[in-house]
Amino acid sequence: MIYDVIIIGGGVTGCCIARNLSKYDLKIALLEKEADIASGTTKANSGVVHAGFASPREYVKRDVCIKGNKLYTQAFEELNFSFQRIGSFVVALEDNQIKKLEEQRRQGTQDGVPGLEVILDKKKIKYMEPNLTDDVVGVLHAPTAGIVSPYGMTYALAENAAMNGVKFFRNQKVRRIKHQNYTFIIKTKDKEFKATNVINAAGVYGAKISKMVGLDYFDIMPRKGEYILFDRNAMHLNKILFPTPTKVSKGILVCPTVSGNTFVGPNAQNITDKKDLATTEAGLKEILEGGRHLVPNLPVRASIRNFAGLRAVPDTYDFIIDNTDVFGFINVVGILSPGLTSCYAIAERVSEFLELLGANMTIKEDYNPIRPKPEKFKDFSKIELDKKIKEDPAWGRIICRCETIPEKEILNALHSPVGATTVDGIKFRCRPGMGRCQGGFCRPRLIEILSRELNIPYEEVMKTGEETNFLVAKTKEIVLRSLEGGSEE
Amino acid sequence: MSESSVSVVKVIRCIVCPTGCQIQAISKGSDIVFEGYACERGLEYAKQEFYEPKRILTTTIRVEDGFLPLIPVRTDKPILKDRLREALNEIAKTVVKAPVKMGDILIENILDLDSNLIASRDLVKK
């Protein structure tokens, strides 16, 4: 079997490309090295859909970001993920920063970013966002900016792609790529895949994959960003709050999430270890201090989690979206911020490349762009709820108290196309364990359900992937083993 | 050993009350005397801890066909501290059948320590 297209990398970029290509009459596969899709940068970023005025004009990322923002409206209608256009503020704390805001407004408006407005009326600003510091002197308001669940959207993209025929292979770390007779042969630990075209969407590993076909014209460095997440009831923000930007980053923001939490972060540390997702004492301090410039009364005591994510920073600082010199090999790498915003526009660009490469871009008759909205306990009225439980008792067993998640939603997350296979996979799909108790009540119950549904022993239920088991033995087993071994204490 | 040799053999932290007296067991010639206790109960405790420390053992036993895979158990009297590990090994090897009632003797006179292992709760069949 030779695929028309193989996509390497199951982050938001890879899954968005897969879903966009799934409308064409193509045989497509996606390979992900981790146990689940959306496991890298996609899992831990700010979840902001940018308006598009922030990147320098000479960069391709400015163009795809502005286009990508607009494409969210249709994607949201078709894919039913959580997305809200709540608007953003770039906050000036000193008078000399206003000039910068004015310039961004002027250039942004010229380039097609709708609704940009510099607001200097402090009363109005505070009315729009009461939590903002009293030190504010002005803001640039971008009404088209929004918040999205990055992994939620990625699951939606993957589900819809799978519905339309894309094959997903997880736990498939690419080891070698051979290119002969216009065919790519991709080797993983236990499988071999063949394809006419390959799309490299491997995130922080993008340069490594590119080198496998001899393309060595860029490098990718990971940059770590740390975050602190606050409890849902602790604070309610209306707007995404950015500081006036510096050269390194858009700065530490304070932002609501689609689930009603608030977070602060990220900082920006250039690192070398691509697995370094450790949060640090200094980093957590830094982001709290940074966040306090914007929101002085951050609810520090209501913090429920800290985490870090990596951004794939290319040495060109711009997105690398290339139909490369190796015929049929497309690089889509270095997709740092605003990659989440840009993914739909990037995916369209990739379709154009494939057309140039001679792929069959006929739209399938049975293509279905709709991914149905996942049913949620919380969305039901009392009467609907009663009916639902009578139809399927799994709606009536609450597994997660903090987020009110019934067993049925967990079963749906397990059995959906490209469904969860791990506890974190379930957690990120339907939120049990995301609440303030962080899994205290639901974890034993999740392990029980995974063990039953996947037909594996408790000790083989994993948190994220290989070697991340929760339990090591049955009670008494360690004592019995020591007795057998004769190493009795 | 001369009549006058005096040495602290052991320091026992009293747990009878939150005050937490440090009671010293002192060897005076051939005798052991206790110092540093604030009450009679403390002295009793220190003597017991010095000569024959004992503990109630509380653990679980595996259950066949039970509503749960384990049943909590305890010894009905304190047993010698030095024999706890042996008792635990014996218990690890044991499997009982549901149903079980609280107070049921699950291992009689465990290791001949003059104590029975009893069930801490009811456990019905699966």
Place this chain on the structure above:
Amino acid sequence: MKKYKSDVVVIGAGAAGLAAAIEVKKAGLEVLLIERDKELGGITLQCIHNGFGLKEFEEELTGPEYVQRFINQVKELKIPYLLDSMVIEITKEKLVYAVNRNEGLIEIKAKTIILAMGCREKTRGAINIPGFRPAGIYTAGQAQRFVNIEGYLPGNTYVILGSGDIGMIMARRLTWEGCKVKAVVEIQSYVSGLLRNQVQCLEDYDIPLITGFTVTKIHGHERIKGVTISKVSRNFDRIIGSDKFIECDTLLLSVGLIPENELTLEAGAEISQNGGPLVDENLETTIDGIFACGNVLQVHDLVDMVTAEAKRAGKNAIEYLDTRYGKELKKQKTFKCISGENVGYVKPDVINKEDIAKDIHFTFRVKYPARRVLIQFKDENNNVIYSRKKIYVIPSEMIELNLNLEEANVNPKSKSITIEVIPRPEVLIEED
């Protein structure tokens, strides 16, 4: 939709809920117990160690034995209960909504409600330990449930952060199950659990107790591979150069408990500084006819204390039904109870002036340990209305006392009563 009604609905069938329900049923009133787990008994079921019941039964029992006695009574008294049932909403009108697999959505019209949902454990996020997020990090209570109830061991080698009682008891429990506990690490300079547990759970097994240190980094990408611990300053800042690495495959957190008050909040009751609902001397929340008891109100040291409080809540609910139910609410004048020097919180939060002649049961905790102290109650004008000496106070030991405010000659016009724990004056003189 299934509909029930009951004089009293008790939410949570752990130690508190069981005792409250029994109290109400014995008075001949209808009561319904609602429990989210698959059996009655709550968290006490997983506390298989002994040390329970000395106050309530005057004999030493294990947790399951203690709670089994109440379960037996519930069954003898034929108190109805719902298992595997989660309460999803409580309204001010005292409608309780719950769901379970068999009955779907259930609406219960209650005349009064007793909240007995217990507490939950603080997590890593709540204390913000930096580092990786590998598998193998548990709260001590979660590990206790796995080991004692579900029948699984979470790891082979452990570090336990926090010297709370559950942490120390788990150290012994895991040692008995053949696991290795490398250390118990405590950020404070003193142990937060009972001395008895320090001796019998740690010292008996030569498990190192490291005070004044905390976990500052978690190592390992997949499963945890170890932790860095560091000495901390008085303000709990890490002291540079004091890092030590301890290899382990599991980290247990025993860093404190918080009352579980999601439902209480959603119902619109006020929550006070300890995380439990604001209550008066009758254990009544700010919603008329809704009472709270046990760890949902305040975290107790001993289950016996939970039982005593639950019985009081039951009695007060009965009295409410006898005298106040269905009658118009009248605004009462109150004393506000204020936490003064070295007092973390006080229950009750307010006292109705109408009850000035009754014995009021006060419970509170100090913020830090102190020796040779004076416990003082003062009214608004700083007049001392009560004082008592105590040799030693520590945050992990709740202080309980009964006080009749009238007999204590409180100024009835005072708006507040302040409780403080201060050094005894003679000690100051001694130090001079």
